[in-house]
Amino acid sequence: MTGAVAGLRVVEAGGGKAIAYAGKLLRDLGASVIKIEPPDGDAIREHGPFPGDEPDPERSGQFVYLNGGKDGARLDLASEDGRAALEALLADADVLLHSFRPGEARALGLDEERLRAAHPELVLTAVTTFGHSGPYAEWKGATLLAYCGAGVAYRLGDPQREPLTAPLDAADVQHAGVQATVATLIALHHRDRIGRGQFVDISSLEAANVAVWGHGIPQVAYLGQAIPQRNGQNLSGGVWGVYPVKDGHLSTMTHMGRHWTAFLDGLGNPEWARDELIRGLGEAQIRRNLDPEQAERVQRVLRGEMVAHLSRLTKAELWEITRRERIPFQPVLTVPEVCESDYAAERDLLVEAPGVEPPLRVPGAPYRMAGTPWIPPGPPPRLD
Numbered sequence: 001m002t003g004a005v006a007g008l009r010v011v012e013a014g015g016g017k018a019i020a021y022a023g024k025l026l027r028d029l030g031a032s033v034i035k036i037e038p039p040d041g042d043a044i045r046e047h048g049p050f051p052g053d054e055p056d057p058e059r060s061g062q063f064v065y066l067n068g069g070k071d072g073a074r075l076d077l078a079s080e081d082g083r084a085a086l087e088a089l090l091a092d093a094d095v096l097l098h099s100f101r102p103g104e105a106r107a108l109g110l111d112e113e114r115l116r117a118a119h120p121e122l123v124l125t126a127v128t129t130f131g132h133s134g135p136y137a138e139w140k141g142a143t144l145l146a147y148c149g150a151g152v153a154y155r156l157g158d159p160q161r162e163p164l165t166a167p168l169d170a171a172d173v174q175h176a177g178v179q180a181t182v183a184t185l186i187a188l189h190h191r192d193r194i195g196r197g198q199f200v201d202i203s204s205l206e207a208a209n210v211a212v213w214g215h216g217i218p219q220v221a222y223l224g225q226a227i228p229q230r231n232g233q234n235l236s237g238g239v240w241g242v243y244p245v246k247d248g249h250l251s252t253m254t255h256m257g258r259h260w261t262a263f264l265d266g267l268g269n270p271e272w273a274r275d276e277l278i279r280g281l282g283e284a285q286i287r288r289n290l291d292p293e294q295a296e297r298v299q300r301v302l303r304g305e306m307v308a309h310l311s312r313l314t315k316a317e318l319w320e321i322t323r324r325e326r327i328p329f330q331p332v333l334t335v336p337e338v339c340e341s342d343y344a345a346e347r348d349l350l351v352e353a354p355g356v357e358p359p360l361r362v363p364g365a366p367y368r369m370a371g372t373p374w375i376p377p378g379p380p381p382r383l384d
Helices: 017-028 061-067 080-090 102-107 112-118 143-149 168-194 204-213 216-221 257-266 276-282 284-288 292-310 315-324 335-339 342-347
Strands: 009-013 032-037 071-074 095-098 123-128 199-203 240-245 248-253 350-353 360-363
Touching: 009 017, 009 080, 017 032, 017 061, 017 095, 017 123, 017 168, 032 080, 061 360, 080 112, 095 168, 112 123, 123 168, 143 168, 143 204, 168 199, 168 204, 199 204, 240 292, 248 315, 257 276, 257 315, 276 284, 276 292
Parallel strands: 009 032, 009 095, 032 071, 095 123, 123 199
Antiparallel strands: 240 248, 350 360
16 A cells, blocks of 8 residues: 655654654655654653553553554664664655754754754754744743643633643644644655755644634734633624533534524424524624623523523434534534444544554544555554
């Protein structure tokens, strides 16, 4: 099976999930990836889940998922021999992925200036929390800091309580790791046109800001508008939010007026739903023109009578109503429910990862390419 970037040679050095995921994405597209671990192994090996809940650096679920199919080498990059071995690998490489801050990179001989002189065609991609420039470039970082520094945490949680962080892995994996992969591929395309590589600087804080917060900064910078308060529910682009039901929660999103009225009809059009103001919430003009008294009345109904009504219905019952009425609502699934869903089965959401007994089920590719399918997981590097 030939991947879209077959023949691409990648060296991955450093720690953390961001570069590991970027290396995984490139490997899944057909690249040959060599993962450099310290002599005692990558720190991710210490984190589960583990089969039978018994810690084993060769059977870490996280390590298997992020590194399946990569080749491996254990090098002490603080030693001359280790750096010489890495230099030999870079001589044949197209890409170096690393997670070292500027000072660390210079100490290891992996700074942009030296590598550009030694390997002019190499694409060098660094992924850190704060990037390689600016006042925090030399600071140690973490995903929690990325979310708080990006303003993402400000938007999450009950408005009456402290802000919450988003799922911690997402800043590094879904955001910084994905941005690093895309930017690296673009830099390679440019290299193939002009014959020179370049430095790609990825900050997980910036990646989280753009990918999670979306409209936030433009809304402030260009329109002078305040960011909405945290509440988990909103009336701006439609009636949307997450509401409790009998056995969990339901996510609502009305993209057009029909969605809202069809939902109310599907619920049996109870008395509270016959209120002209409530029934009209599907229309943008009505939502925009609510005066303070009307807005308070709407929230009282949505969080009172509607929640009480929904609490008598299960996710499955509401899912049936919304599918029948062709409304884009979605039950909030637990992780086990996702894994066992019909969607997961039909789309091969989970695949078997070799190299661990019993075999692990891990997420498959989040894309489908007809001409160059993704490369299924292979065994991860071993310590022996």
